[in-house]
Amino acid sequence: MYSGGGGGNRLDITDARPGVVSVRDGKNPDDPKSALRTQDWAAFVEGVASTT
Template sequence: MITAHELRTAFWRKSSYSNGEGGNCIEVADGFPGVVPVRDSKDPDGPALAFPADSWASFVTAVRRGALTVF
């Protein structure tokens, strides 16, 4: 389980594809075995979601392939 302290002190990064316009960015934190914490970059003190690493990898692959529709 990830603690709130770990999330507050984690190194968060945005996608290299983020251009800073519109503020529709997420950030992820590395260094948590088996999980990928994700948060809204506009609300760094807000909640974070933690996804199983394999599920996150599948999601990223689908995005890169263009298999998901963005609204």
């Protein structure tokens, strides 16, 4: 789980299935999850980290 510094934004992230990372809006747990391949999630995280 990740929560921004203000506490208003939150991502729930799980890797319960091999090779798949599930992401959802933590404020709306009944909304659907996005499923990403592990390597796609890693590329996303790397891209975000390189812009901060």
